[in-house]
Amino acid sequence: MPELPEVETVRRTLNELITGKQIESVTVRLPRIIQRPDDTQAFAHMLAGHVIETVERRGKFLRFVLDGLVMVSHLRMEGRYGLYQQEDPLDKHTHVIFHFTDGTELRYTDVRQFGTMHLFQPGEDLLLKPLNKLGDEPLDPSFTVERFSRIVANRNTKIKPLLLNQEYVVGIGNIYVDEALHRAGIHPEVSARSLTEEQLVKLHHAIVTTLTEAVNAGGSSVKSYVNGQGESGNYQQQHRIYGRKDQPCSTCGTLIEKSVVGGRGTHICPSCQPLSVVLK
Template identity: 55%
Template sequence: MPELPEVETVKRTLNELVIGKTVGHVEIRWPKIIRRPQDAGEFARLMAGETLHHVGRRGKFLLFCFDSKVLVSHLRMEGRYRLDRENVPVDPYTHVIFHFTDDTSLRYRDVRKFGTMHLFRKGEEWRMLPLKELGPEPFSNSFSAESLALSCRKTTRAVKPMLLDQRAVVGLGNIYTDEALFRARIHPLTPAADLTMPQIKTLHEAIVETLGEAVKMGGSTIRTFVNSRGHAGFFQQKLQVYGRKGMPCPRCGTAIEKIKVGGRGTHFCPACQIRVTGS
């Protein structure tokens, strides 16, 4: 699933490609992707004539800001956007097409059909799901070691599931949570409430650094991720534990292990990330 660095990369690319374009009409080939309004026909009607002014991001969500509407889009597992000329053939995995008035179209392609789109009146998106319960952005002043400590103290869960929840901090998924915990030398099964303040400060720094480096490198292309120009990311070349089961730890040489934590495949170094007794 695209995480913050991948979504940020898509956002930046879309801002280079589609700003100022006006929607002529919307073609919806798989209505279940449209979650708000529930009537896909109403969605298409509301979008017609709207000009796109900016593409933003909140956590893992893209925000398409039009004249009077904001489209909140979640790519989920394999969703992607691509700008094409109208005469380019449409493949069977393209499910929503925004036909612009300049003979181009923004096409939403999703092999698994897990992506979602919510349409709001401008300003309304912050007061409703899926955005209203999200935690702080990792690069903002509102995300600090102190705010992370508060989230840790309020939960009985292990640290990895807590970080995946999106309420302590947004944007982390399976890849970058594993990488940040490795940098911080914290075992993923450690109860969040048991972390000391020095550990939390180290984890906070690891989260910010990991995500920041990944953004600079265009995200990670593990399976199918590409940006809206069709370019892959490069951060996978710097992954230290994720996807490296059985390979030597880059820090100590111990074989990387993979376990299930909260139902998610989780990579860690058993020597560098020791699960302390009682946790």
């Protein structure tokens, strides 16, 4: 599933490609992608004639801001957006097509068919599902060490599942949790409330640094991810630990181990990330 760096990269490329384009009509080929309204004809009718002003991101969601409407889209496992000419061949996994007045088309393809789209009046989207319970943005200036400490303090849960919980901090999925915890030297099974002030500072820095580096590299293409221009990310070449089971740790040379924490495959360097704190 695309995480914050991948979704942010898609947002940036889409802004370059579709900002200012006017929607002439919409074709929905797979109705279940459309979650709100529950009538696909109403969805298409509402969007017709509107201009895309910008594309924003909230957590792992894209926010298509139009002149009078907001469309919230989640890519889920393998959703993709791409800009095409009308005459370009149609992929069989294309489920929604936004036809623009200039003859181009924004196509949404999704092999796994798990993606979603919600349509709202401006401002309404932030008050209702799926955005209303999202936590802090880790790349926002408001995400300070003090703010992060308040989020983590006194929570009786393992640190990795906490960081994966989108109601606390958004956008950090399995890849970047593993990368940040390794960078901070913290074992994923350590109790959140057991972390010292020094560890919290290191972890906060690791989260921000890891995500920033990943965004700058265009995200990680570990499976099928590409941006809005069909380009793969490059950050997988910089992974310290994720996907490197039985390979030497780049910091100490110890072989990286893989286990399951909170139901997710988890990569750990047993030397750099010792489980030295008893879970509380």
